[in-house]
Amino acid sequence: MCTPSAMNKLTLWTEHAKNLTKAERLEKLLVGTDYQIIQNNGQRIYSPRASSGIAPPPKGTEVFVGNLPPDVFEDEIIPLFSLKGAIYNVRLMMDFFGRNRGYAFVAYFRVEDAHAAVDFFNNYKMRNKTKIAVSMSVDNRRLFIGNIPRCTTLDEIKELLKKFVEGIVNVILYSEPYNERLNRGFVFVEFGSHRLAAIARRQLAPGNLVVWGQPIFVDWAEPLPVVNPEIMKQVTKLYLSNIPVSVNSDQLKSILYDLIGCTNILKIHKISDFAFIHFTQRKYAEQALRQLTGLVISDKVIGVEWARPIEYSKTHRMGKMPENYCKSVPPTMRRLVQHSINLRNKPKEKRNSSSGTIDSWRRNSE
Numbered sequence: 561m562c563t564p565s566a567m568n569k570l571t572l573w574t575e576h577a578k579n580l581t582k583a584e585r586l587e588k589l590l591v592g593t594d595y596q597i598i599q600n601n602g603q604r605i606y607s608p609r610a611s612s613g614i615a616p617p618p619k620g621t622e623v624f625v626g627n628l629p630p631d632v633f634e635d636e637i638i639p640l641f642s643l644k645g646a647i648y649n650v651r652l653m654m655d656f657f658g659r660n661r662g663y664a665f666v667a668y669f670r671v672e673d674a675h676a677a678v679d680f681f682n683n684y685k686m687r688n689k690t691k692i693a694v695s696m697s698v699d700n701r702r703l704f705i706g707n708i709p710r711c712t713t714l715d716e717i718k719e720l721l722k723k724f725v726e727g728i729v730n731v732i733l734y735s736e737p738y739n740e741r742l743n744r745g746f747v748f749v750e751f752g753s754h755r756l757a758a759i760a761r762r763q764l765a766p767g768n769l770v771v772w773g774q775p776i777f778v779d780w781a782e783p784l785p786v787v788n789p790e791i792m793k794q795v796t797k798l799y800l801s802n803i804p805v806s807v808n809s810d811q812l813k814s815i816l817y818d819l820i821g822c823t824n825i826l827k828i829h830k831i832s833d834f835a836f837i838h839f840t841q842r843k844y845a846e847q848a849l850r851q852l853t854g855l856v857i858s859d860k861v862i863g864v865e866w867a868r869p870i871e872y873s874k875t876h877r878m879g880k881m882p883e884n885y886c887k888s889v890p891p892t893m894r895r896l897v898q899h900s901i902n903l904r905n906k907p908k909e910k911r912n913s914s915s916g917t918i919d920s921w922r923r924n925s926e
Contacts, residue, residue: 585635597634599654602661606634607649616753617648620786621674622667622697625681629690630659636686641666644680645673665697675788701729701757702781705764706746709772710736717747720771725763727756737805737833748781785872792866796845798837798852801863805833815857820848836867 586597594612598605608614625637634650641647645668653661668674674696682694708717714733721728732748735741751757757780763769764778803812809830816828816837824844829836839845845866855862 582633582635586633589635589638602654604634604652604654605649606638606647606652614648617667617669618671619699619701620671620696621648621669622665622699623674623677623681624663624693624695624697625666626663626693626695627690628660628662628664628692629687630662632660632686637664637666640686641677641681644668644677645670667697671786672789675790696786698783699754699786700780700783701751701754702783703749703751703757703761703764704746704777704779704781705749706777707774708743708745708747708776709774710742710745712743712772714743714747721749724769725756725760727752727760785868787868787872791869794842795866795869796839796842797867798839798845798849799863799865799867800835800837800852801833801865802860803830803833803835803862804858804860807857816852819855820851 589606590596594609594614595606596609598607625641628637634652637650637652638647641650648667648669650664650666652664655661666677668677678694678696681692683691684694686692714731717733718728718731721731728749729752730750732750734744734746736744749757749760751760761778761780764776769776807815809828812830812835813822813828816825824840826838826840829838837845837848839848849864849866852862852864855864
């Protein structure tokens with residue numbers, strides 16, 4: 561919730577702004593700061609100047625703001641959303657007539673502030689009449705690259721990609737579970753920002769690049785969900801990845817019990833090359849996280865991190881409609897997604913007997 565002092569600051573700003581033109585209010589926002597407002601490709605962007613030295617925030621700090629009145633601009637958005645934390649930038653979508661297109665993106669410096677803004681401002685009455693919609697933005701920085709020769713190594717893929725694109729943070733390659741000398745034919749590539757990922761996607765588009773004697777396939781990867789840090793603080797489960805398939809469940813339990821003991825573990829669930837460890841209390845999971853970091857089994861470094869809550873799992877996400885659809889997503893596409901989810905959730909026998917496939921549904925709705 562906004563504190564009384566914060567609301568008083570907003571009230572003072574609003575009262576003062578009534579006596580100024582919109583241009584004057586925008587100019588006053590920038591006085592004494594290293595920020596600027598520029599218009600580019602249908603957006604007005606409030607952001608730090610390149611010379612400011614202000615570092616961009618981590619992933620998961622941007623929120624989507626929808627249902628904005630068409631005459632709302634940064635002079636109202638910034639003071640309001642600053643009540644929940646320091647703002648890094650604001651991207652306001654504009655039309656050809658100088659009005660906003662009903663939505664904007666606000667990025668904070670801290671993940672916690674972004675989640676606090678969603679909790680407080682979703683359904684907030686702007687100008688005491690229009691309810692705005694606020695949700696976490698899909699800040700996708702991951703690309704999926706497929707059709708890679710199975711014998712190609714991670715180092716070879718990294719060297720190749722660096723010749724054509726910039727801003728790569730990480731390249732994730734999965735080996736075949738039963739033959740670690742072969743990859744699975746694809747990689748996930750993470751970039752420093754959504755913009756860098758979008759540029760790379762265009763540069764690596766089908767037909768633009770043929771390597772190892774064959775064209776590669778490039779598209780957006782499904783973005784990893786960003787969980788509210790307050791929720792993550794309650795997690796009592798660890799996720800282990802990159803476990804050798806040759807190590808069975810009993811062997812893994814024996815290794816882990818030797819390292820961290822078994823007294824405070826509820827269960828260990830291994831699936832293929834990954835596993836989950838359930839602890840009785842958070843403090844024991846924190847201790848195990850420190851002890852297991854850097855663990856090596858059969859010459860493989862085991863990934864150890866906090867497990868996301870079940871509602872953020874892929875299975876759960878694929879089984880329900882997105883909560884806050886961006887206004888720019890066409891209604892036809894929203895119906896298609898809902899139909900696909902309904903079809904997926906049907907019992908198998910009913911699904912097979914259904915005469916309406918997704919392809920036929922798409923043809924009928926166009």
